[in-house]
Amino acid sequence: MDRRKFIKEGGSKLGVLTIGSGILLSGSCDSRGETAYNTVFSNGDVRLINELGDVILPPTEVPGAKAAQVGQYIALIVQDCYAEEDAIKFKRDLADLNTFSRETYNRSFLDCSEQERIELVSIMEEQHEGYHSIKSLIVAAYLSSEIGRTQLFDYYPVPGRYDGCSSKRPW
Amino acid sequence: MKTNTYEAIVVGTGISGGWAAKELCEKGLKTLVLERGRNVEHIKDYDDMVPPWELPYRGRITKEDRRNSPIQSGVYNYNERSKKYFVNDLDNPYIQDKPFEWARGYQVGGRSLIWGRQSYRRSFLDFEANAKDGFGVDWPIRYKDIEPWYDYVEPFVGISGSKEGLAHLPDGKFQPPMPMNCVESEVAQRIKGKFEDGRMIIHGRTANHTQKVGDRGPCQYKGSCGAGHACSFGGYFSSNSATLPAAAKTGNMTLRPYSMVQEVLYDKETRRATGVRVVDTETMEHTEFFAPIIFLNASTLNTTAILLNSKSDVFPNGMGNGSGELGHNLMDMPYGMGARGRYEGFEDKFTFGSRPTGIFVPRFRNINKATEQKDYVRGFTYQGGAGRGRKGDEGFGRDFKESLSMPADHWTMGITAWGEHLPHHDNKMYLHKDKKDKYGMPVICVDCEWKENEAAMVDDMMNSAAEILEMGGLKDIETYNWGKIPGSCIHETGTARMGKDPKTSVLNRWNQIHEVPNVFVTDGSSMCSSGTTPGPSVTYMALTARAVDYAVKELNRRNL
Numbered sequence: 001m002d003r004r005k006f007i008k009e010g011g012s013k014l015g016v017l018t019i020g021s022g023i024l025l026s027g028s029c030d031s032r033g034e035t036a037y038n039t040v041f042s043n044g045d046v047r048l049i050n051e052l053g054d055v056i057l058p059p060t061e062v063p064g065a066k067a068a069q070v071g072q073y074i075a076l077i078v079q080d081c082y083a084e085e086d087a088i089k090f091k092r093d094l095a096d097l098n099t100f101s102r103e104t105y106n107r108s109f110l111d112c113s114e115q116e117r118i119e120l121v122s123i124m125e126e127q128h129e130g131y132h133s134i135k136s137l138i139v140a141a142y143l144s145s146e147i148g149r150t151q152l153f154d155y156y157p158v159p160g161r162y163d164g165c166s167s168k169r170p171w
Numbered sequence: 172m173k174t175n176t177y178e179a180i181v182v183g184t185g186i187s188g189g190w191a192a193k194e195l196c197e198k199g200l201k202t203l204v205l206e207r208g209r210n211v212e213h214i215k216d217y218d219d220m221v222p223p224w225e226l227p228y229r230g231r232i233t234k235e236d237r238r239n240s241p242i243q244s245g246v247y248n249y250n251e252r253s254k255k256y257f258v259n260d261l262d263n264p265y266i267q268d269k270p271f272e273w274a275r276g277y278q279v280g281g282r283s284l285i286w287g288r289q290s291y292r293r294s295f296l297d298f299e300a301n302a303k304d305g306f307g308v309d310w311p312i313r314y315k316d317i318e319p320w321y322d323y324v325e326p327f328v329g330i331s332g333s334k335e336g337l338a339h340l341p342d343g344k345f346q347p348p349m350p351m352n353c354v355e356s357e358v359a360q361r362i363k364g365k366f367e368d369g370r371m372i373i374h375g376r377t378a379n380h381t382q383k384v385g386d387r388g389p390c391q392y393k394g395s396c397g398a399g400h401a402c403s404f405g406g407y408f409s410s411n412s413a414t415l416p417a418a419a420k421t422g423n424m425t426l427r428p429y430s431m432v433q434e435v436l437y438d439k440e441t442r443r444a445t446g447v448r449v450v451d452t453e454t455m456e457h458t459e460f461f462a463p464i465i466f467l468n469a470s471t472l473n474t475t476a477i478l479l480n481s482k483s484d485v486f487p488n489g490m491g492n493g494s495g496e497l498g499h500n501l502m503d504m505p506y507g508m509g510a511r512g513r514y515e516g517f518e519d520k521f522t523f524g525s526r527p528t529g530i531f532v533p534r535f536r537n538i539n540k541a542t543e544q545k546d547y548v549r550g551f552t553y554q555g556g557a558g559r560g561r562k563g564d565e566g567f568g569r570d571f572k573e574s575l576s577m578p579a580d581h582w583t584m585g586i587t588a589w590g591e592h593l594p595h596h597d598n599k600m601y602l603h604k605d606k607k608d609k610y611g612m613p614v615i616c617v618d619c620e621w622k623e624n625e626a627a628m629v630d631d632m633m634n635s636a637a638e639i640l641e642m643g644g645l646k647d648i649e650t651y652n653w654g655k656i657p658g659s660c661i662h663e664t665g666t667a668r669m670g671k672d673p674k675t676s677v678l679n680r681w682n683q684i685h686e687v688p689n690v691f692v693t694d695g696s697s698m699c700s701s702g703t704t705p706g707p708s709v710t711y712m713a714l715t716a717r718a719v720d721y722a723v724k725e726l727n728r729r730n731l
Contacts, residue, residue: 056567064572073229080233121567139563143575146224153576157222158404159392159524164352169578170523171561 037072040079040087045094046071048110052097053138055121062152068145070138077141090137093130100124177203177425179464179722180447182432182477185281187694187711188468189410189418190324194719195466196423203460204415204424207431207452207469208277211256211284213411214403218252219395226251230398246274246661248285253399256284264608265472268618272658273472279428280411281470282661285399288378288407288527289554289706290330292321292341296538297702300591304548306624307500307594308670310699311680314341320713327417328408328709329384331528332376340533340704346381348374349390352522354514354557354582355530358643365642368535368542370635372643375528375554376706378408387412394525407527429453433612435465435481435490435690443731444490444690450610463731464689464722468715471501471695472600475666476615478677478684478692479602491667491677491684499599500668501617502592502701504660505625507653508632511585512645514557521559521578529556532586532639534703536631547627549593550703553636555586584645588632589705592657593624594665619657662707664698682718689731691718 034044050072053065078087101109104123105116112120124131142148149155153171178200181191188204195202210216223229230251237244243257258275265273276282295314302309318341325344334342351359351374359372379396380388387405396407405412418424427449434448436459446461467474475498481490489497536542536550544550559582564574598620602613633650640648670676673685682697684690693715695707702710725731 057572058568060569060572062572077228077231080235081228081231083234118568125565125567135567139575144224144229146222149222149224152572156524157220157393162349162392162522162524162526164350164355164522164526165517166521166523167519168521168523169576170521171576 037075038079040091041075044110045091046075048094048098049074049134049138051110051117052121052134053142055117056135056138057142063147065138065142068142068147070141070145073141073145074137090133093134096130097124097128097134100128175446175458175460177201177460177462179203179466180205180460180462181466181468182447183281183468183470183474183694184279184410184415184426185276185468185470185694186283186286186410186708187715188281188466189283189414190712190715191466191468191691191693191719192418192424193414194716195464195723196418196421198719198723199421199423200464200723201423202418202425203462204418204426205430205432205447205449205460206279206281206426206428208279208428210279210426210428211411212279213405213409213416217401217403219393219400219403221252242272243274245272246659248397248399250398253285256280256282256399256401262609264614266603266606266614266616268616269620270656271617271619272656273617273663274658274661275470279415279426280409283409283708284401284411286409286708287661287706288396289531290325290328290332290343290376290378290709291531291704291706292343293317293702293704293710294339294341296339296534297700297704300549300703301594301700306548307699308668308672308675311669311671311676316680317710317713317717320717321709324709324712324716327384327413328378328712329380329382329388329413330376330378330709331374331381333374335373335533337533339538343376343709345376349377349379349381349526349528351530352526352557353517353520354584357516358514358557358584358640358645359530361644362639362642366535366639369538370532370535370639372530372532372639375531377528378709379527380406380408384413390527392524392526394527396527397525431610431612432469432477433480433610435467435477435687436461437481437483437485437490437687439483439485442687444687450612452610455610464726465691466715466719466722467690467692468694471663471666472615472617474692474694474696475600476602476612478667480613486686491686491690493673493686494675494677496596496668496675497677498601498666499596500594500665501598501600501619501663502594502665502698503619503657504589504592504662504701504705505621505628505655506589506660506705507587507655508629508636508651509553509555509585509587510633510636510640510648510650511583512640512648514582514584514645517582518580529554530586535635544631547624547631549591549624551588551590551628551632552704553586553588553639554705555584557582557584559583584640584643586636586639588628588636589660590625590628590632591703592701593622594668594700595622598622598657600666617658621657660705662695662701662705664695664701664707667692667696668699669697670699681721682714683722688725691722693718
């Protein structure tokens with residue numbers, strides 16, 4: 001497959017998507033007929049972020065991104081904290097990802113098998129700018145979640161002392 | 172009138188107001204302490220122990236925050252948890268004739284809840300500087316005048332630091348310092364004696380407690396103070412944890428939140444201030460309160476605004492403004508120039524705990540003939556530290572997830588300069604002729620900039636930092652300049668300066684208004700110079716304790 005093709009096409013399609021979208025897709029349904037999760041995201045978007053999250057940060061001895069509800073947190077902060085243009089870009093990156101999935105496997109990311117999702121992510125790791133911005137937010141969301149803070153790392157809310165030369169990893 | 176009469180009034184509850192309250196109450200005066208914002212009770216009103224993941228945004232700032240507080244939301248420790256200690260900018264407008272970032276916290280405790288906590292004495296150099304190079308007016312005091320008052324306040328503040336025996340950075344009554352980490356100690360060791368100008372790395376001096384101060388502290392190294400989250404352990408000095416409880420304990424304090432002072436009242440017969448006019452910020456009701464002693468500690472710009480707004484036949488241009496200097500000579504401190512680099516070594520070492528301070532490089536410019544600079548006067552210092560973060564590899568999946576716990580390959584270290592801002596008459600604040608805020612107070616306009624001397628330091632601040640790191644063995648050193656605008660250092664000072672001559676200054680050597688001897692101003696507005704070394708608050712504390720001591724003696728001598 002032509003890995004470059006996606007980037008060009010994805011970009012142009014997204015141009016269409018954002019025409020006239022001075023406001024975000026408030027309360028609307030997406031193409032899958034999904035109901036709104038909040039003013040920016042559909043429930044499908046949240047599922048997509050969670051499922052993508054579980055490919056990037058799968059459940060191991062420590063629960064993964066989906067269990068940490070990265071999708072719900074990201075939907076909240078993109079809605080409430082992101083500047084409108086950044087929120088639009090994030091939505092575009094998500095749509096872009098599904099476009100790539102459809103072009104590659106003829107179905108949306110959520111309809112792909114686990115193996116297909118892994119294949120898609122491994123391709124996007126190499127070249128997909130939009131994917132990397134979603135990924136970095138997923139990682140930040142995971143690391144700041146209760147699971148990330150207390151299970152992936154040791155959590156010391158009250159260290160009680162400072163050791164400036166410790167042989168033990170402090171997390 | 173009788174019910175509104177006290178023996179002293181303190182306006183403001185921040186660093187200096189808290190000290191005024193404590194000292195006046197402990198000397199037995201029935202003291203009314205006025206605060207324009209809400210009450211914040213130590214521990215009870217803090218949320219520093221709520222785990223970060225329980226905050227809806229986990230610390231992030233929302234669009235609404237940025238809309239309501241476009242200035243405050245840019246302050247370094249403004250976040251989801253600390254934002255309640257910063258003002259809503261829309262409700263509290265000011266006009267920037269030139270860019271000026273004014274951080275404000277209108278609540279009991281003021282900015283003592285969110286301050287940087289670094290605490291350094293000023294030295295003989297600072298008090299002699301204006302006289303020597305001719306900028307500003309000469310300080311009416313010298314180091315020896317304030318030294319006993321530093322000695323007095325520091326043990327109660329609880330400052331951790333190391334004694335170094337430097338005349339240009341006087342030692343204080345310190346608790347043991349917070350330790351350097353292994354990279355900092357190594358770099359400090361490597362540069363020792365290597366610079367002819369005496370550059371050295373010492374422990375930061377900070378109002379974080381390594382030992383208990385009464386029932387406060389010690390520091391638990393949980394990192395909440397640096398993020399502006401307050402501290403349920405009382406591990407750092409704030410008005411809420413320290414001075415206000417001490418004042419309350421005497422039974423002499425009446426603390427009145429939601430009380431914005433707009434004017435100091437004056438009686439031209441007695442030539443004394445009689446009290447203050449207060450607007451209740453909830454009901455908008457006006458009330459007058461009376462006392463024979465008034466301490467203004469509303470913060471530099473607000474204290475000055477109150478005086479400028481206190482107009483009468485006698486003071487058509489504002490109370491105590493016979494000199495025309497009220498509102499002028501505004502200073503902050505230029506900062507944010509420095510260098511960072513990578514350290515090779517100690518790869519098997521880490522830091523444990525969140526230390527609320529770092530290392531410090533004392534001033535090394537213009538301290539004697541040998542260190543005199545051709546292109547600028549005064550000097551600067553550095554704060555900084557070394558640390559080691561985590562890394563994440565490329566990729567995704569199980570290995571990627573595990574890589575998130577890997578330590579970064581190297582430690583990094585950086586140092587950042589804080590420098591002096593010279594007093595200039597045309598760096599100023601004034602009250603807008605027509606515009607008023609929703610409480611009816613004229614809006615403050617700020618017209619302040621960095622000038623030639625500050626600009627002349629910038630390259631040296633960056634370059635000298637790089638030299639220190641290079642001597643310390645750091646690699647891949649790069650310099651930076653954060654491009655900070657005036658105000659952003661949150662060290663605004665100088666708009667009601669002390670001085671020997673009433674024709675050129677507002678206050679005398681006791682922080683007493685030349686023309687109105689029963690009004691004392693002991694916050695940052697009283698400064699004659701910004702000083703080279705940051706951490707100005709401990710100087711305000713010392714001056715406040717000194718002024719209260721004088722005020723009460725004068726009261727007893729019936730001179731007020």
